[in-house]
Amino acid sequence: MKKLGLGFYIALTAALLAWGFYQAIYVAPDEQTMHEVQRIFYYHVPSAMTAFLFFAISLAGSIGFLVLRRNRPEQAQVADAWAVAGAEVGVVFCTVVLITGPLWGHRVWWGGGDWGNGSWWTWDARLTTTLVLWLLYVSYLLLRRFAAGAQMQTLAAVLGVFAALDVPIVYMSTRWWRTQHPAPVFGGGPDSGIKDPAMLHAFGWNIAAWLAWGLLILALRYRLERQHQQLIARQAQAALDEI
């Protein structure tokens, strides 16, 4: 039954991704000023939204671990597994954002520069805070990978909480500072929002598709982390039994 449910979810995710791709490439019209390259939007923005959601899950997991670690160690391990899964999958989506954004910006911001001409990056507030966010979570993952000892999870959880503080700064950066990056699609002023229904549908389908995909790999990563924790506990028990 569980396998059937998983199979159905994978099929649904694949269908959503295919439908989202079809909507973005074949159904949504060309934007008037940016033309075809604006279609990067349908992958770029949903990836950013999904990354934010997963960093929020990581934050909740980190706080949960810090709260539960003394009195409920087993539940603290569950929270820690969510924290690392959220951070890692969030970094994957954030990487997509940091690569697709400059590809789009290179064409639109620098007068239609081709592959060799024009800039790929600007130290704009939105771009810089997003890069800092990515670096913070990469350092979180590196800490988990290379630090050892009983304090590692606690240190990682504290870093996870501090890293998440950058998420609202990234979100608000286009409101707080004058940036080259466009204003938010929604809630960015009286002219914000998507006017064309076909564009709005393509955007909505791609949000659903990438969210479904993200949740699938998040669940996989969580399961992997729980298995890893159980393996470590078993190995520690075996080492104690040998003494």
Add this chain to the structure above:
Amino acid sequence: MDQRAILDHQFTVAAYAVTWAIQLGYLLWLGLKWRAQKRETSRTARGPR
């Protein structure tokens, strides 16, 4: 098709391809990690030789 449209198309294809490469690459990495961990688990279950 003018030069601008060709470049727009190339950049769009590149962005979509990079997105899929990153996501599928990560899924592959998870799969490899899963397999390695499964082996390690069965080795631990058998106990030291």
